[in-house]
Amino acid sequence: MSDRKQYMHQSVAQAVRDHGIDTMFGLVGDANLFMANHFVSGCGGTMVPAAHEGGTVLMAQAYTQVTGKVGVATVTQGPGLTNCFTALREGVVARRAMILLCGDTPVTAPFHPQNIDQREVVKATGAGFEQVKSPETAARDVATAFYRARKERRPIVVNIPSDFMWAEVEHQTVVFAYPEATAVITEGPVHEEAIGMIASAKRPLILAGAGAVSAKDKLIALAERMEAPLATTLKGTGLFKGHPNNIGYFGTLSTAEAYDVIGAADCVIVFGAWLHFLTTDRGALLKGKRVIQVNNSPSDIGAFFQPDAVLIADAGQTADNILYWLDEAEIAPSGFARQLPSHDISVHPKGDPEKSIDGCINLEYALDRLNEALPENRIMLTDGGRYITEVWCRVSVPDPGSFHMTDNFAAIGQGMQQAIGAAHGDPTRPVVLFMGDGGFMMGGANEFNTAVRTNRDLIVIICNDSAYGAEHIQMLDRQMDPSLTEFKWPSFAEVARSLGGQGVEVTSPEGLEAAIEAINARKGPIIVDMKLDPNSVPRMRM
Template sequence: MAKLHLALAAALRDHDVRTLFGVVGDANAYFVSAFADMDDTRYVSAGNENGAVLMAIGYAMTTGDVGFCTVTHGPALTNCVTALTEGARSHTPIVLMAGDTPVADRENLQNTDQKAVAVAAGAGFEQLRRPGTALEDLARAVRRAKAERRPVVFNMPADFQWEDAEATHESWDVPALGPTRIEGDALDNAVGIIAVARRPVVLAGRGAIDDASRAALLRLARRIEAPLATTIRAKNLFRGEDHVLGVCGTVSTPQAAEILMGADCIIAFGASLNFHTTAEGGFVEGKRVIQVADRAEDLGVGAVADVAILGQAAEAADTFVHWLDEVEIPASGFTRDLPAQGLDVPPIPKPGRPRDGTIDFLAALKRLNDILPEDRVLVTDAGRWMVRSYGLLTAPAPRDFVTSASFGSIGLGLATAIGAGVAHPGRPTVLFNGDGGFMLGNLAEFHSAVRAGLDLIVVLMNDGSYGAEHVQFRDKQLDPAITLFDWPAFVPLARALGGDGVEVRSEDALAALPDALAGRDRSRPFLIDVHLDPDHVAMW
């Protein structure tokens, strides 16, 4: 027997959870202390509860594991609603271990309906029923997070923390999807569609970024002579291979978009085919579509496929190759007339003429992509600059490219980047964010990155405005004054918080940036304040 707070901490450690993000309060402090005091564990404190959840999301996105975070009750949990919604919309598995007010304390100021809060955000909810079932209840929360691919709130009443809990070992494993056997009409129709396609494209989404899936999709693409594309969350999966189109969707390169529009068949693996990927339906209109996904809820939620298959990407792709070989179907020949390289390379931006004291937005993005460390983990916040950044910025592999805009909120990036950075010690993490997002949410976690000792490079795309609103006012020929802000000087602010940084207002300052990056202290965040003209920042 052990006190509940000790048993919960031990359960995390016993299941190889070594990192916990959080903000402590009276309902979770003892549990956090017990976890932090164990050997080979790390507790990373956030400045705000929303940030703690985002850190767990960043950790989960870059590792593929479940992220763990903890907060106390009432306003601590309501502070997490935006982050929980982001996790639910991005299908990221995390467990939020939330304290709750004592069951008998009806008049507690911080009492609220915590299940209603979690459900409203799109998260799952699991109640710690009593100390004797605590480890069973926690295991169920973890299994649900894995299986449902979303945040699950594990609700822990404060008055249970010092009661005895049974030290049982509960499985956190979720059974893997069984072997993919494609039979009957699904097999006949899929192979038939591929056989008659003259311009097929193989598309990989986030559900097909493991090594086995990548290899199998390459085999299929080469067998049928099809170019390869990815969703934004699988970007760079086929980096370095021939006939790679890059991202399929609203950020496709012009040359890739032309090929995608001319295709007659899309074979999608691990992609939900949402409106971003299909360019609001334009890339699937008039085409035969085969969709393979390992979750039934991903089939048919976007574009409706001609053939929908529930199964694993690698096994399904290899099944297609087997039957194409068995009946001696010739290759399409589509890639024979396509360039082997360069289809995924965005055009060089034409320099603009921004006002004095600022630099050109697109040219700066391109230069920054070349200047920043190659082995980076890249995180992007939301803002009007983000769409163009998706096309121009790169990272080594899909899990190294993290977005934080599934809920369309600005200011979620820095905490997400902390989680990603903690998951990858020894590698630099780069965050791109706007000035509005920095002031709205990211500033609160800048010092968290200082405390964590992270090699974090924060690129601040600073146009002195709420950009999405500014461009709408300009489009309607209205005065955009309410969208403009006289922010404080960000580099001195970064230094006051324990970081460092440089200001970029000219081409000369941008040219000097490599030396500044080489000389940075890699144990604290480094801010690059890039000044832009609010009237010359492309949104699309």
């Protein structure tokens, strides 16, 4: 091979590196082994070796969210891809920009035992598909996948036939510039109508979602000018923490007092949120109110609720513009925020340690105590399960960018993988993962060792009710035998130690204090196995 040429698998690895990516998550097989090897040995990249193919995709998704880069994963052909099905769907629903470099069986071997129509598999998940058309186009095809991932905000699978891998090509650097959307404000009748609704409101309230995080200061300025309460969606959690106008969550996660404030509002100005049905409590919280929705993504409008006015515009600039017109028209402040109680109504009532029964700990108390004791600069992730809404209500984060939910597809068992990806995305901060016992056994146990092998600062809190809790309560509600939902698991603390990490079991308030001491003294990944009574875990706030 001449000095100017390289093999195609080397060109693919270099194409990834050309995009500024230095970390790849993967599990190697026949069809991606040499590409992954060259990424490390020839390109100076880091390969994080997962225990399961689906874990690679989930790790890359969390890496995307923490770093803002396009996460990259790689798996082999056939079963390597089919094992990623649920993870790819999670990325589609969560709108994560990542790419999966997937080997494929040789085009000349249709009877290969791992042959499957990989395009159709990917298509069913909703992810994008980018075929490497020839060895000569491979670098450009990878660049197209990176561009599409950012533009389409979903995983893109790059399909690479394995019989191309050793073809000689001349690598050319191809990186497509991605134009950032121009920040705009609206004009015309709809804009004027929206301003009129806001100006005439007696009890206005500002609601912010993930799309308005960068506009925090401008939203606060508008709220102070209007004397309006501030609330957030789940994905905007913590945005207004500490501000006197903050009432916390808007929706089914609200405290009772915050819910009453929302109910009393006559106008809701929504920035960067798509008004999910749980945010609106299935429309109940917006009934009888004027709703103005500000969002720079037209596809987010009307998915769950039709507002009275829609402004396809930048959140920060629109907040500035509203404030300007309120001043120009000399509109008096509403005084609504001055009616808020003097105490913080975003905080749920404290849990009672006396409600802990023998051999178990009360979940509300345990979460309140952990909220106080866990590292303040934490990144927090939650898996799925009955316990999850109680975690969201009681365990805070420094800012919205420090919170990640891993069950956008409502699938449990994906938290450990994403926690590892987050820990690689920002190794300077501790990552705290809350997950259930079922989720740990389904997808957490196998990847906990990955956290150990890669030496991540990971704190795993298992809310262990020895059951599939949501199903357990449904059986009880119908006065049916819940035994099919109950499990006698091994000691997760012992499992953690056998996998090379640390483990501690909590069965009482005193045991929780010992666990907190172990967390503070940790030297690597640690699992805290909190035993819960399956009959007293709070119902989901849905």
